[in-house]
Amino acid sequence: MTSPIPSPATPDCCAEFARATGVSRRGFLQGVGAAGLSYAVGSAVVTVAGASSAAADGVGGNGVLVVLSMRGAADGLSLVVPHGDPIYYKARPTIAIPSEKLLAKDAFFGLHPALAPLVPMWSAGTMAAVHATGMQVPNRSHFAAMEVVEDADPGSSERVGWLNRLIGELPGESPLQGLALGAEAPTSMFGPQPTMGFASLDKAVIAGADSQTDPNDPRMKSMAAMWRRTRSPLKESVQSSMAAVGQLTAVRKSADTSASYPNSDLGKALSSIARTLRGNVGVSVVTVDQGDWDMHSSLGTLQWGRMIDNADDFAKSVAAFFNDLGPLADQVTLVTLSEFGRRVVENSNAGLDHGWGNVMFLFGAGVKGGYFGNWPGLSNTLDADLTVTTDYRSVLAEVVERRTGASAAKVFPGGPSARVGAMRTT
Amino acid sequence: MPGKYKPQRYPATPKLNGRHRQIASRFTYGITQPVVASVKQAGGGLPWARQQIAHAYSDVAGDLAKSDWWPSQHDDAQQVWKNQTSGMRGSWEVMWDYSRRLMIRRMLSENQLLEIMTEFWEGHLHVACNSDPQSFWRVSYGDVIRKHALGRFDEMLKEAALHPAMLLYLDAGVSTKAHPNENLGRELLELHTVGVGHYTEDDVKNASRILTGYKIDMWNTWAFKYSPDDHWTGAVQVGDFSDPNSNADGQQVALDMIHYLAHRPETAQRIALKLCYKFVGDDPSDELVNTLAQTYLANDTDIVPVILRLLRSREFNRSRDNKLRDPAEDLVAAWRAIGATMAAPSTDADAANDMIWQVGAIGLMPMAWPTPDGQPLTNGAWASPRRAMASMQSHWNLAGGWWPTSGVTYKPRASWAPEPSDAVEGPITFGQLVDHMARLVHGKPSTQSVLKACSKAAQVPPDEKITTGHRAVGSRLPYVLATLLDHPTFYSR
Numbered sequence: 001m002t003s004p005i006p007s008p009a010t011p012d013c014c015a016e017f018a019r020a021t022g023v024s025r026r027g028f029l030q031g032v033g034a035a036g037l038s039y040a041v042g043s044a045v046v047t048v049a050g051a052s053s054a055a056a057d058g059v060g061g062n063g064v065l066v067v068l069s070m071r072g073a074a075d076g077l078s079l080v081v082p083h084g085d086p087i088y089y090k091a092r093p094t095i096a097i098p099s100e101k102l103l104a105k106d107a108f109f110g111l112h113p114a115l116a117p118l119v120p121m122w123s124a125g126t127m128a129a130v131h132a133t134g135m136q137v138p139n140r141s142h143f144a145a146m147e148v149v150e151d152a153d154p155g156s157s158e159r160v161g162w163l164n165r166l167i168g169e170l171p172g173e174s175p176l177q178g179l180a181l182g183a184e185a186p187t188s189m190f191g192p193q194p195t196m197g198f199a200s201l202d203k204a205v206i207a208g209a210d211s212q213t214d215p216n217d218p219r220m221k222s223m224a225a226m227w228r229r230t231r232s233p234l235k236e237s238v239q240s241s242m243a244a245v246g247q248l249t250a251v252r253k254s255a256d257t258s259a260s261y262p263n264s265d266l267g268k269a270l271s272s273i274a275r276t277l278r279g280n281v282g283v284s285v286v287t288v289d290q291g292d293w294d295m296h297s298s299l300g301t302l303q304w305g306r307m308i309d310n311a312d313d314f315a316k317s318v319a320a321f322f323n324d325l326g327p328l329a330d331q332v333t334l335v336t337l338s339e340f341g342r343r344v345v346e347n348s349n350a351g352l353d354h355g356w357g358n359v360m361f362l363f364g365a366g367v368k369g370g371y372f373g374n375w376p377g378l379s380n381t382l383d384a385d386l387t388v389t390t391d392y393r394s395v396l397a398e399v400v401e402r403r404t405g406a407s408a409a410k411v412f413p414g415g416p417s418a419r420v421g422a423m424r425t426t
Numbered sequence: 427m428p429g430k431y432k433p434q435r436y437p438a439t440p441k442l443n444g445r446h447r448q449i450a451s452r453f454t455y456g457i458t459q460p461v462v463a464s465v466k467q468a469g470g471g472l473p474w475a476r477q478q479i480a481h482a483y484s485d486v487a488g489d490l491a492k493s494d495w496w497p498s499q500h501d502d503a504q505q506v507w508k509n510q511t512s513g514m515r516g517s518w519e520v521m522w523d524y525s526r527r528l529m530i531r532r533m534l535s536e537n538q539l540l541e542i543m544t545e546f547w548e549g550h551l552h553v554a555c556n557s558d559p560q561s562f563w564r565v566s567y568g569d570v571i572r573k574h575a576l577g578r579f580d581e582m583l584k585e586a587a588l589h590p591a592m593l594l595y596l597d598a599g600v601s602t603k604a605h606p607n608e609n610l611g612r613e614l615l616e617l618h619t620v621g622v623g624h625y626t627e628d629d630v631k632n633a634s635r636i637l638t639g640y641k642i643d644m645w646n647t648w649a650f651k652y653s654p655d656d657h658w659t660g661a662v663q664v665g666d667f668s669d670p671n672s673n674a675d676g677q678q679v680a681l682d683m684i685h686y687l688a689h690r691p692e693t694a695q696r697i698a699l700k701l702c703y704k705f706v707g708d709d710p711s712d713e714l715v716n717t718l719a720q721t722y723l724a725n726d727t728d729i730v731p732v733i734l735r736l737l738r739s740r741e742f743n744r745s746r747d748n749k750l751r752d753p754a755e756d757l758v759a760a761w762r763a764i765g766a767t768m769a770a771p772s773t774d775a776d777a778a779n780d781m782i783w784q785v786g787a788i789g790l791m792p793m794a795w796p797t798p799d800g801q802p803l804t805n806g807a808w809a810s811p812r813r814a815m816a817s818m819q820s821h822w823n824l825a826g827g828w829w830p831t832s833g834v835t836y837k838p839r840a841s842w843a844p845e846p847s848d849a850v851e852g853p854i855t856f857g858q859l860v861d862h863m864a865r866l867v868h869g870k871p872s873t874q875s876v877l878k879a880c881s882k883a884a885q886v887p888p889d890e891k892i893t894t895g896h897r898a899v900g901s902r903l904p905y906v907l908a909t910l911l912d913h914p915t916f917y918s919r
Binding site (some may be wrong): 241 | 607
């Protein structure tokens, strides 16, 4: 360890210190760290941040992880079609996607035609699909499943999300290390580590402060005074915001490239993320949500329905994101997750009810391209599921190990030891 | 400098104390001076709540008239569809108007407790306001909830679960006997009644079978009809409820199942817990939840006895200020606090129309939560940095009267100085001005924290005399007002 930042004895002591003093752990570390660093590298505090200091520490990987949640339980069998399983076509007389229309086909799988914008990444070997993933036991409640998936700690009743644990394992002290776009406060980020989030960059300001960077601004001083000692549940977020807006002011100076994205919530969110990453302000972990995959009816066909629109937005947004990142794409891995999959057999409304197994996508840095997973075989009964053969934590743990240097055992306590092999080892 | 920010007092401005303030805080959308007066006049918080309950439906038409600013809200499903197809007004715009009218009702209605309870039940039996098919029937769905909000849950559920808006939202309206759609069947069990862990997958399938036969003539007349040909027949069992279900008309079976579910102890527990989340705190005791659940069951799902039991509990009384206002509660309370007057809107930029964009930026338009679980009642969901920054932005715009600028009359800055009072001689100090304003905005006197923050933001020392034309009631007034709106006290209810 060559980091100039003094490590606390244990993270627990630090969290306790933070709670006892009302100072967030990150704020505390930043105070200490800034002093140490200004000695080492001058006044360039802003450039010192999670991702880059991880590299300096040589802790293995300096990757940025973006987790895209496809809310509502996306139908993995439409996105990555098992055309080689004859049951697929029998079970879905209306909504099955004809084999000849599929992209990136191998003998068994093919991609939904709306994923065409992603084919260049597929061809370049930086896109992977892991099929038949999910929780070990079916949970068909959106709300309960989402919480279990995002806590990813079945042995514990504590509400701490896996990304919050990951942030706790990573070096770095930027108030922007954990960043949430879109969702209010995703369960995956919930926990003792402070995180940051905003709707869009231009909205990430303290209103009424003439300067976002001057702690002596009257509004800043007033806010700091009244939020220092309070039991308000909003306290940590106000303090995180005040700590981050100065750096975000610098980020806003970088070019706005949102015109190259779809004009959708996902497109806007990913463009804000790319811009923030270009600002080099120490972001390590990002969550972004895309809703509306809950297609009990009107999932539709290649001519109409909700799947083609959603898949189109998803593909265009992700493709634009990696194009926009340019050379930074070498550091960014994006993984998708949905709370569960949908039934094999279509219902009478060109839709699908709640099922079990699903597909996970991996894009970008460190990804070994291709189709992965153990195919369980489909069955054609009214309530048949895609059986889960790969624990979703196996996929996430592999990304964490290969890209962040954090301990997968700490991020996923009691998680599976099996790995899929969808990430490169070097 | 010890004592520099010791709060100063302006006692002439009335306030509520202790449990009276607690009741008003939880059962209104912000304690204004008229609320203070009505609680005092009633003789305290509990008698005020009883009055609110007794008078809730005494003048329904008059109550609505105060917020009846959007003609689209009078259109039936077929008219909404006609207007959409003719390009006159899209159903999504009708839903925006719905959110707007809800906010104005919360702002202006004197039946605050009814509005609060309507929001609670509308969230519990959530039908999202968006452009999906339910939008054509959504306005009348809200009326159903409001009508039952202080009535019996079993009656509310029977009407709500089988209302065309719900049938469309959760796909029962397109279900078939060949392949019953499970969306409503599942959420009726999981969200509306017994909750996760208290039903089986077979219960979902059977509930879904029972709910077949309800049809809506979609994309045409939007008329509702019951179609016996589409009803799945055969024996069904949901929990301990069973029925031969041999009649092609399954409507009575559906009503019986809903009645059974509304009266389940698990449903009682779930509703009691959610009431506690809304009105007591995020970690209520089992004892209180059990007590409320028993009250619910003992009163045949009647809601008022449960509310009164909650109000009388020690735990409620002790839970002061621990709930975080959600986005709409925040914005409505801010509008109430700043004493601005809104007019019926005529353009999109007018305040009454524009406010849904403000509340959307803070986190959520009323009833627009995207999933059928309804908007969260616990603090964590609304405690994000994004929300904090967006709230500050809205507070700042309102405090300065900078946005919105049309369809609204802001209170003149100078009028925030209190009227001369016998209790205070000569010009008041800045500290006294802050105390007066805290009573108006927070419904309680200032604290050291409030005075210090206001003084720093406005750059006015606490003891400075505020004479006519002073910047504290001029150019720096927005800083004082924004500080009060941004203070942790304002975010709590």
